[in-house]
Each structure stands twice: as structure tokens, then as C-alpha cells.
Amino acid sequence: MSKDTPLPSAEGFEPRIVAFFCNWCTYTASDLAGTSRMQYAPNTRVIRVMCSGRIDPRFVLQTLREGADGVLLGGCRPGDCHYQSGNYKCLRRFKLLKRYLAQMGVENERVRLEWIAASEGDRVQKVTNEMVEQIRKLGHCRLEQIPRPETEPAAETHDLEQVGAGGMI
């Protein structure tokens, strides 16, 4: 192997996907996929958070801004949240985020939220593979026009939260 190992397919486009998985269900499921030796596409990079409720929509924007082609969010199944309702909060923010992204011209398939329980290693495999295939068809994600979070006007973020919140995000 050369020092600069290229992505597996040099000729084709290999999407880069960042996954935010909750510690209790989806991260455990992806560990299970590992211990069960389920082979899947190598394009995802998992970032662990304690709860899908921690996933700030700005993480997703920043991830795309940094050059990722897709973002996968994973949380416990409805009703199974380790912190009671963090996954619902995630879902509400996600819905708003999707609308926002659509306005930015980001294709629907690039950002995906999945409920994957700790025992569902096979779903990690399936969802990852599916997503990689979908994004492979879409090609690179270009999100230059989004300002970096640091420079983002506070009011805009505020709006985002307020709408999503409705008092109870």
C-alpha cells in the first residue's frame, strides 16, 4: 500500500459520509455489525454523541461545508431513547433542517435520519450501503454558500431553533 492510499475506486466518485450516532443504540448497533463481521461500504465516519438529541443542526451544515457528501444521523427507536425523548427532539430539528437544506439546494437523500436499535447491526449495514449508493448517484455535494458557524449571524440560528422549537423542540 502506498502512503497515500486512494479511496477504493480511483476512477469513480466515492462519497464521504459523516455519521452521528447515539451512544446507546446506533453506536452499539454499529459495534454489533463489527463483531458480526457484516461487511459494508467504507465511506462513513462515525462520530459518537451520547444522544441523538445532542445533534445540533449546525453540525450537519458544518459537516457538509467541510466537504462531506452526506450526513447520516442515528438514534434509538421511538420510545427507546436512553434519555426518554432525545430522539424525538432530534426528529423535530431534522424535519426543519431538511426544509432548510432543500432551500439551499441540498438534495433530500444527502441527509438521513435512521432509528437503529442496539441489536440491529444489519440495519447499519443496509442503511450505510443504501446511502452510499444513493449519494454516489448524486455526486459531490457543493455547499460553498453556507457561512461557517462562527460567522453565522446569531439571529438566523435563533430563528432556526425557534421555529423548530415551537416552545418544545
Added chain:
Amino acid sequence: MKYLYYPGCSLKGSGRSYEESLLASFKKLGVEMHELPDWNCCGATAYMAVDEMKAFALAARNLALAERYGDGEPVTLVAPCNACYLALMKVQKYMAEYDEVGRTISDALASADLSYRGGVRVRQSLDVLLNDVGLDLLAEKINHPLGQWKVACYYGCQAVRPFAPFDDEYNPMSMDHLMRSIGAEPVDWPLKARCCGGTLTGTIPTVGLRLSYIILREAIDRGANVVATACPLCQFNLECYQSQMGREYGEDLDMPIVYYSQLLGQALGIDDRSLGLQRHFVPLTAAAAVG
């Protein structure tokens, strides 16, 4: 109600009375059946043994034609013959389940400017009668209830196996319900969906005849005076080889083997000739002698 109809080769040959009685009955029930234009053989069981992909391609062409006929609207294709029903169902499923099948068949269809995107719902005519027409409407339309018949409902294999979306794989009930609705009494018996021997009756008669005989014998033992079938090959085997079976096993067999649609037709008041009953070897009137 309006359906696209796939007769298959047997219903134009040895199983003509199935088509005659089914179309007549549907007409009487106010159901429109339109024959799929330019259909071809489904491939049946034999083709699969020679070339799997070609067998799939044969069946798929019909689905492609049906989908095109629908012109964007959802299409239901009714296949009364069990073998056709299975072949059409199978290619539909395998195209979706196996990439290799999906790709090969799509390419093959494309070579003749055809395509199939999975938009056809394939259904057995029993399924349509039970679940679309419904027992309520049937009860309304029945004017000649057939109280004299103790019917052994014989579904054969491929209507219920392996796909059986509308009935049980070994103890199907849809035909039983249908028979009850026309006033006949279905008998409870364990061989409703056991194999009749298929083409073995012709190719290895010692084996095939025995399988058909087992079905017939059990139907008699359970007190049936008529056997109703849903498959042209089953009907052919049980009826046309009956005299041969009689000779082979030293029994006087005289069991009328009809299509469920013929009994339904009678109950709807359709004349025997329109139901193709004259085409059968064992006349339906012989039944009284058996029970």
C-alpha cells in the same frame, strides 16, 4: 370491476371449459375481463428445467405487455391457471429479489422495446372472486343453489405454493368458502393442495397415476361426490386418466372433476353448454352415484 386476463395455453386447449365457465361467470357477476393482447406462453414448469433466464423472460414479456396496457394506471392481471399464476408471480418476485434476474430480464425486454417496472399485480381468479367480488355479492347473485354437491375442493400446488398471498399453503379455504356460498358442502380433507403428479402422469405413468389416484381415493373416502379444481393440469390428470387409474387399481372410479367456475356458473344459472360441461368425460350427473 375491470381486469386484464391472462388465459395461458391450457385454457385455449385441454382446459377450454375453465375459460368458458370462468368468463361466463364473471360476466354474470358484472366483472369485465379483457384478454391481454398478444400474450405468450408463461413458460410453465417445463421451461424452467431448460433455461431459467429464458423462462423468466417468457413470463416477463407478459407482465411488460400488461404494464404497457395499463398506460400508467395500476393493472391487475388475472391468471386462472396455477402454473401461469406461479410463473408470473415468480418472475415478478425474482426480478425484485435478485439483481442478476432483474438486470438480465430488463435488458432482454429492452431489446424488444419493452420494459417492466413491477407495476402489475398478478392474481389467481379464486382470489379475485373471494376478495374483490366477495361472498356478499355472490350470495346476492346465486339463484340456483347447489345443495346436492359434496365438494372436495382441490387447489393443487401452485395456486398456494410457494407464494400464497391469499390463502394457506396446505389448508387453503378460499374455494371452500366459495363452494359454501353457492350452497354446496365442501368436505374437510387433508390433500387439498397435494401434488396430482403434474406432467408425470404422461412421462412416468406408474408414478403420476398413483399420485392422482391418492387424491381421488381420499376425496371419495371423505364423502365427496364431486372434485372441484383450480388448475387445468390437475383437472386433466384427475379426469382423463381416471379410467386408466381404475384399471390399474381395480376400482370403479366415476368421479366428476370440474372447475370451481363451472359449479359457480351453474349456481348463477348459466347453462351447462356455456360452461363447457359437455367437454368432460365423467358427466357431472354421475355424481349422485358416488356419494
Added chain:
Amino acid sequence: MIMHRKSPEDQPRIGVYVCHCGVNIAAKVDVEHVRDFAASLPGVVVSRDYKFACSDPGQELIQKDIREHDLNRIVVASCSPQLHERTFRRTCADAGLSPFFFQMANIREHVSWVTVDPGAATTKARALVAAAVRRVARAEALALRQVPVRPEVLVVGGGIAGIHSALTLANAGKKVFLVEREPTIGGHMAQLDKTFPTMDCSACILTPKMSDVKNHPNITMWTYSEVDEVSGFTGNFKVKVRRKARYIKEELCVGCGDCVDACVMKKEKVQVPDEFNVGLSKRKAVYMPFPQATPACMVIDPKQCLQLMKGKCAQTCVDACERAAVDFDQTDEIVEIDVGAIVMATGFRPFDAKRIPEYGYGRFDHVYTTLEVERLVNASGPTGGEVVLRDGTVPKTVGVIHCVGSRDRRHNAYCSKVCCMAALKMAHLVKERTGAEVFDFYVDMRTPSKGYEEFYDQVLSEGVQFIRGRVAEVTDWAMTPEEEGKLVIRVEDTLIGVARRVPVDMVILAVGLEPQVDTAEMQRRFNISCSQEGFFLERHPKLAPVSTFTDGIFLAGACQGPKDIPEVVAQAGAAAAEALALVDRGHVDIEPNTAWIEEEACSGCKTCIPLCPFNAITRDEEKAIAVVNDAMCKGCGTCVAACPSGAAQQNMFTDEQIYEEIEGVLAYV
């Protein structure tokens, strides 16, 4: 308290250790390449690869580097943090470094084990290592929080698993609450006649333990009760138990049975199937499940009692009870308890044989399940221990069928483990009681435990006919005169290679074990996980078999997977020991991943307050800002994600740390 040698203000001096994990990682990931790559990352002072980082020499190597190279941040790229994060944190702490200056990159479960192509695996490992390096540079020195632990333990389920766990804990001096859904403890074991392989009478060995539970000063036993709600966390669970109305005052009832005799449901046709006898006998509205039921207390079935259903009955039971124990006005009562640990012992459910219609259960009278035959052969069962069929005859030929619902991808793909021995026991008992010719149809005979193979050998020598083959069908279709009126078992004798038809009078289905029907609901209530088959999921199949992913909740018995009695008892003891280890220590360490509010940045908008599932955030009206109560915060971070002004932050998961991680996974490809 450990003195941290390094202050967080120091420039990061990072050590990276890329683990081979034998060949588990090294066979797929080019570890040397990743090592060299890591060395090029900002702040990295030392980068090494090592055969087994978690081994003693591996840990010593890290500690030596910390001392010699003055490292203040450590990254280990190896397995999942679920497995060894604690190990390496301790390594750091022992070398005088804050354990929270450690970061793990999961390049085994997330990379080498799931990736086909070595090149792609190496690329992915690089990204994860870069992310860990970037993140650890922003790590902060934190201290573990210590929370006191309550000494009481809740045991859920009063079968043999729950009984054994409760007794073990109680004997160690801990206060135990034992909650059982049925009117009596005892579970499935109470229904069994004999227990394999020694054939001890099940009741004889179980009932003493049942009365021990009842009489133990440290055990509070609540039968006919269910857990309604669980909140809190390890060491401090708050549990709401619903004590269902029995309509009998437990403290007054002596179990004499006068009310049962008096009950107006005298005719059998108005009576209901007796659950304890698996429907083989009938019971009235007021009943006791079986004579040794514990507590020896009646219960009135509200779905059958005329008074309770229609408000109209002669109430003969009330008149008959000299102690005035009948109480139609009773209602469900909710009791709240605080416990430090919970042992789940909720057991299993037998496979419903009707789901395999080919075997005719429910269609043919003479097809039974193993559990039904347990009751038939039991001396206190519905037939007084005589094996007679539903038509009153004694079977002359009996077929026992293995693997009913098990090893079957259409139903349960797993082996239920106990059925081979249960079937052998049935074959032995039925032959012993009736002298019948017994045929045993098995797929693979599985008898791997102490004394089990010997039992198989005994049953073989008793003349039971073993046929290796899975039965396709039980039918009343007769082909020969001998088959008329019998049940015919159709099977291939696979050792001989011929199809056989075996006519029998009685069929016994060795049904498998399934998760309880409400496992999914329980899983939610207790916030634990289930495996794909639906049994509760253990933390690690080998090394943490009775722990769950939720600290403080442990698993005992068949709720975790099929088990026989010896195994259940062993596991129940282990679960009790784990619970004991927790509550006995008196405190638990909690991750310092709580949220906090940066006062200057908080606008006082109150967005976060209703979001907190634990009511840990309040508003300081004077300062007009939000305040997080550290003791109540469980560290989910939901408030942090929602804070419009970025004032809320989460320790160990600050925005800054996560942005570093995002850049880390993307920037170096």
C-alpha cells in the same frame, strides 16, 4: 484524589497508539501507515503501533511514554470504546494524567471488521485517528462524579431465576423487592413434573425455596404486581409498582379454599381454562393457581367474576369466608420504591405450536405440547398423574417431536437449547407411565451438560425408538387400515434415507422458548436493549453476560435467552452478585458529561428549560439566566443542541470538540 501533573493550558503533546489487535486490525488496516500518518498530525509527539495495546506491556508502554515524553494527551486506535475505554482511562490515570485526556478511535468494529478492501479500511482508519487527535487536543480535565447508591435491589419476576437472585441478595443482607406478575411465585418450574437429568421432583426442590422467599425478613414479595414505571439511573432508581387488585385481603386469607367451593361457577361449561394446568382443566372465578402457591392466597379473576363484571352475584364466596377476606372494593394500588439495582428475571414464553399448522396442534385433540404433558404426568395435575388422552384412552404409541418452532428461519432461527432434554424426559416419563411404544423424532440430539448424555443413553436403552428427521406433517390422512383413526407422522428417517409414516395415538410437541410477549414494552420501561430474537441483550456475550447496556440493571434466566434450570440458577446467582457488587460499594462513578451554562452568553430565552427530560434546568430569575443542576443532569446534551446563543455546553461533548472531530474525519483525505 489524584494530582494531575499537566494543566489543560499546556500545549497538547499527544501520543497515538495504533493497535494491531493481533491480526484483527492489522490484517485489514495498514497499521504502520496509520502510525506514520498520525505522527504527521498537529500536536502528535509520539506515534506507535503495537500488537495488543490493551495488554499489560501495551499499557506500560503508554505510561512510559507519558513520563518520558511528557505526553499530556493519549489516543488509542483499537476497538470500540464500549470495550476498553475504561482500561485506557485507568492507564492514563495511573500515569498521573487525567483520564479525560484520553480518546479512543474505533478502528476494529468500525473499520477492520466491516470493510472488504484493505486500502479503504486504511483510509477510514486514518480519518478516525485524525478525528481523535483533533478532538483530544481540545479535551478538558474533568473529575468523575460520585453518587451514593441505595442498598435495596428490585428483582422483577418470581420464577426460579428471580427466586434464586432474591434469596442470594437477601442472604447477603440486602433488602429485596420481588415483584411477580402472576398471583404466585414459582414460574414455569412450578408447572414441571420432573427435572432432567436427575428426575428430581420439581415441586420438591422448588417449594422450599418459595417459602424461603415468603418468610425471608429481607424480602418484600409482591405477587400479582407489575412494574409500571422506572426512572432514575444506576444506584438510584425510582420504581412504581402496580399491586393489582386481588379482591382478597392478602393479610387475612389463609388459602383454605372455602370461597372456591362456594363460588357460583359450579358448572364446568361456565368455568375457564386453568392457566396453571395449561388449559387441561377448568377453574372458577376465585382460585388459587396450585396448592403450594406462594403466597397461599386466593385471587378473584375480574374478567370472570360475575360480581366484578356485572355487579350481580349471590356473593356466596363472601358468606363462605370466615375471615372476611373477600373485598370487592379493592382497587389497584401504586407503590413507589427506591432501589440501587434491578435484576430482570422475567422468563420466557413457550412457542405457540399453532403457528406450525402442519403439526395439527389445536386441530387434532391428541396433539399436546411438552408443557401440557408435564401437567398430565404430574400427580397433582388434572389427571392425577395418569397419561390419558382427551378421549379418556391411554396411548399405546406416542410420537415426540423435537425442534417445534426452533432452528426454523420461518419462526425462531435459534436453538431453544432445552427441548432435546425436555423431549427425552417426556419420552422416558410417558414410556414409564404407560408402557407405550415411544418414537422420538429429532434433528440433532443436543445433550451437552453434566449428566445429560448419560440420560440420553438411558432413554436409548429403555427402548425408545429414535428417528432422526424433522417431521413434515402430522395428519389424519390414512393410507393403510392400521393408520385409520390414528395420527400419522410423516418423516424421512434420514439415517436410513427413506420416507416413513408412523401412526401414533398421541403426539407431543417439544416447543421452543420465546421472549415474553411484552418484552419490547419491558425493554422500553427499563431502558435496556433486546437482541434480534427479542430476548434482553447482555452487555457482552462472553465477558458481561448478566449486565445490560444500562448500568445497574442485570439479567437473570431465560429473559436473556433459552436456558435450562441449572443454567438459570447459575446466572441468577451471577446477576445477584453483580447487583451486590454495585450496591455494596455504596457509590457509583458517573461520567462527568453534564451540561453547563456559560453565564455571559445566556440570553435567558428559556428554550432549554422545557427540553430537559430530567428537569435539571431552572432559571435564575435574579440573573435572568438558565442554570443546570449538575446532580440531576444525565448528560444527553439535548439542551446544548437547542441553545440559540451557544451558552449551553456539554462536558466531554462541547461544540468545539465535535467540530474538531468533524474536521478531523474530513480534512486529511
Added chain:
Amino acid sequence: MAQRTPRMSNLHITRRIKYQNELDLGFGKVMTSIPGAEDLLRCIQCGTCSSTCPLSIYMDHTPRKIIAMTRAGFKDEVLSSATIWLCASCYSCTVDCPKKIKITDVMYALKRKAIEEKVWPRGLPIPVLAKEFFASVLRTGRANEGRTVAKVWLKTRPLKLLANMGLGLRLMARGRMSMKSERMTGSVDQLRKILDSVHNSDTGHSPG
């Protein structure tokens, strides 16, 4: 099974042993690549297929044994076995198999393999029927039952054709059989084009 007094001449004393070099060890693996046969190697030899099969009692090897032999590489024995030709495609085994092995599809695959390798038992009418059927459809787009069966008998057992003449005539008299071929309403060319295209893109199991 028939009883008979054993005689020395009836005792077929043969030497039976299988040397490893006579086996095709990869045969099972090869078969799993065929759609429907993918689960073949999962078989636990429980025999459900053989006991539910209405024809296993006539087979030289039960379906279970065929799977074992396929997996073990007894390719010659499997392909020359009568078993695969006796399968009437009733799908009982497929729906009953606890491992969800599509045994009917496995049997089809073995039939094709036998035809491809030209090892099917000569004189057995079933492969002839399959091929005649195939040819008939290729000609007209539809199957003509009467003609096909007549041809099969002619090719395998001419006497049988005569014996069944009566049945044929009776069927004809009732309008249930005709020597005139049913044809597709459109041109058969389109169908042939599709079939040819399959042949071109074929994955290796086309007719020999």
C-alpha cells in the same frame, strides 16, 4: 417393501468407496450462485423436504440426500440421478424447509445442469418433454399440449403414443385438443428477440 427370500444371486455385493479425487468439491458452492439456490449450504439435513415431498418415495436419493451430495461434491451421482427429474415442482419442500432453502429451485438448477452436461438419463421422457416444450414455444409463442406430448412419446416410447391414441381422439372430439398450433396474435419475432437477448447476456446455464 416387498418380501422375498434372500438368495446368494440376489445379494449385490459391491465395493463402495469414494475417493476424494472423484469428487467435485466446489460443486455446492457453484450451485449457490444460481438465483434461488443461495441458501443451499445452510442445510441441516433434517429431512423435512423428503418427508413432505410426494415423490420422494420414488426417488433414488431423497431430496435431502441430493442436497448433501451436491454440497459434498458428488456431482456425477447428483446429475445422473432420477430424483431431479421426478420433482414435479409442487413447492412443498420450499415452503416447509426450516432453513428457507428454495429446494424446488435447486432441483431446477440441477436439471439444467444435467441437460447442459448431457448426463440426463437417456430414454427418460421428462427432459425430452422439457426440450420439446421449449421448442414449441420458440416456434409459436405458445405451447401446444397435444403436439408436444405426441412428439415426446414418439421420441421416447412410440408404443405409448399408440396406446394413448384413444385418449387423444376423445379429447379432440370434445374440442380439448388440436394438432393445429395456437399462435400468438402478434409476431413471434419480438418474443424470439427477447429470448435471444437473454441467450447473449446469459450467465452460463443455457441449454446444451
